[in-house]
Structures are given as structure tokens and as C-alpha cells.
Amino acid sequence: MAEMTATTQEWDPNDPHHQHDGHHGHHIVHWKTLVLVLGALLFFTVLTVAASRAEIWFAQTFDVFIPDWVNVMLAMSIATIKAMMVVMFFMALKWDNPMNTVILLTTIFAFACFMGFTAIDLGNRGHVYDYKGVEVTVGGTGNDVIKRWETQLGPDGEPMRDEQGHVIKNEVVIQGPIAVHARERFIAAVGEEKFAELEAEHHHGAHDAHGAHALPDENHSAPRYGLTPGLFDAHAPAHEDGHGGGDHGADAAHGDAESAHGGAHEPSPEAHGEEPSGGH
Numbered sequence: 001m002a003e004m005t006a007t008t009q010e011w012d013p014n015d016p017h018h019q020h021d022g023h024h025g026h027h028i029v030h031w032k033t034l035v036l037v038l039g040a041l042l043f044f045t046v047l048t049v050a051a052s053r054a055e056i057w058f059a060q061t062f063d064v065f066i067p068d069w070v071n072v073m074l075a076m077s078i079a080t081i082k083a084m085m086v087v088m089f090f091m092a093l094k095w096d097n098p099m100n101t102v103i104l105l106t107t108i109f110a111f112a113c114f115m116g117f118t119a120i121d122l123g124n125r126g127h128v129y130d131y132k133g134v135e136v137t138v139g140g141t142g143n144d145v146i147k148r149w150e151t152q153l154g155p156d157g158e159p160m161r162d163e164q165g166h167v168i169k170n171e172v173v174i175q176g177p178i179a180v181h182a183r184e185r186f187i188a189a190v191g192e193e194k195f196a197e198l199e200a201e202h203h204h205g206a207h208d209a210h211g212a213h214a215l216p217d218e219n220h221s222a223p224r225y226g227l228t229p230g231l232f233d234a235h236a237p238a239h240e241d242g243h244g245g246g247d248h249g250a251d252a253a254h255g256d257a258e259s260a261h262g263g264a265h266e267p268s269p270e271a272h273g274e275e276p277s278g279g280h
Contacts, residue, residue, distance in 0.1 A: 027095035037089045041082055048078050146174040153189035157198070
């Protein structure tokens with residue numbers, strides 16, 4: 001009986017799983033360590049905001065230009081330190097299997113490669129083509145001067161033609177976003193009121209007079225909202241064309257039964273003293 005009795009050990013709050021006795025278990029980080037790490041994270045957060053404010057103050061006070069990459073590198077460096085502290089102490093990677101550290105570092109390296117090569121591509125496009133080195137905006141930036149032939153529009157917005165029926169074209173110089181130029185060109189041809197009317201028609205063109213969406217085409221889609229009527233009904237919905245269930249199906253079955261009996265309910269021509277329509 002004495003051999004089967006387990007040896008009792010005094011409970012240690014700093015080692016509840018008895019890891020130091022050779023048993024495998026999750027490492028329990030001391031609460032003082034967690035509090036110190038929390039304080040360090042809050043300090044670095046305040047430092048990030050203060051560094052950005054100090055950069056703006058320094059640039060405005062001494063009238064100097066600080067490149068954007070300086071702010072990015074400073075903020076990312078502080079963020080990297082904070083991430084390492086969270087992973088090491090809060091996630092207990094410091095005491096975990098070393099293979100997990102290798103997997104984490106490999107993942108970070110792969111992510112850095114993807115982001116790095118993308119940054120190299122976007123940051124050096126201007127060295128090849130100047131117009132590709134600017135930020136992409138809606139309608140274009142209009143940094144280049146474009147000279148081209150454009151069709152002259154009439155008051156109805158349609159191309160104008162000469163006496164021979166040829167489309168009239170004029171050479172124009174575009175200095176600005178091409179989308180803005182096309183809009184101003186059309187407004188100059190049809191007028192502000194006509195343009196507003198056409199824009200309203202285009203906006204409501206996907207709806208019919210009753211407010212329902214029109215049928216989809218190659219330029220517009222017809223979204224549907226809500227549940228399909230009769231989706232969860234126990235019986236199939238009846239259709240007016242006689243293809244569904246209900247009374248229409250019963251009428252069709254009744255008609256088929258009558259035809260199978262040779263049309264017994266339909267009187268023959270001989271019953272009314274009429275001659276069949278087959279001639280003598």
C-alpha cells in the first residue's frame with residue numbers, strides 16, 4: 001500500500017506545473033514580467049506619437065525637408081521592437097520550441113521579400129517613365145500635354161458631319177486629366193441643363209417606372225435583394241403557364257384523363273343530326 005501512494009509536493013505558485021521536476025508543461029511567466037512588458041509597450045507607443053510630432057516641429061521650425069522614408073523607418077523600427085516583446089513574453093515564444101521561432105522568422109522573411117520587391121518596383125518606375133512615377137488618381141494626373149484629333153460634338157451630343165457626311169474632327173491639346181477634359185468637352189457641346197438631365201437618366205437607367213430593376217444587359221447588372229418568393233414553401237408554387245403544381249396541375253391531369261377516354265363528355269356530330277366533316 002505504501003508503494004502505491006503518490007508523493008505529495010508542496011504547490012509553488014511560480015511553478016504550478018512542476019516543470020523544474022522534469023515534467024513538460026506550458027511556461028508560466030511571472031506577473032511582474034508581464035507588467036514590465038506592458039509598461040514598455042505603452043512607452044514605445046507614446047514614443048511613436050512623440051517622434052512624429054517632433055519631426056513635424058523640427059521641419060517647420062528649421063525649414064528643412066525630411067524625407068518620408070525617415071518617418072517610416074523610425075515608426076517601423078519601434079513597431080518591430082514592440083512586436084518582438086509581444087511574441088517573446090506575451091506569447092511565450094522565448095520558452096517555446098525553437099522550431100516555432102524558425103517558422104516565425106521564415107514567415108517574416110518571406111513577407112519582407114514580397115513587400116520589398118513590390119516597394120522597389122513602385123519606387124523606381126519614375127526612373128524609366130516619368131509619368132509612371134506619380135501617384136495614380138481617378139481620371140489621370142494630367143502631367144503630360146496630349147495633342148490629338150477629336151470629333152466635334154453637336155448640341156445633341158452626337159458627332160457633327162459636313163455636307164458630304166464626313167465626321168468633323170478638330171485638333172486639340174489636352175492639358176490636364178483626360179477624364180475631366182472629356183466631361184468639360186461634352187458639357188460645352190450640350191450645355192449644363194442637358195448634361196444634368198442625361199446624367200440623371202444614366203443614374204436611374206437601371207430602374208423602370210415602378211422602381212424595379214430592369215433586365216441586365218452588357219452594360220448594367222440587375223441585382224436582386226431579399227429571398228426568392230416561395231423559396232421555403234412546402235409545396236411548389238403555381239404558375240400561370242400550367243407548368244407548376246396546384247389546381248393547374250389537377251386541371252391538366254383531368255384533361256388528360258378525358259382525352260384518354262376518347263372524349264366521352266364531348267358530343268359527336270351525329271348526336272345533333274350533323275354530318276361528319278369528311279364528305280360523303
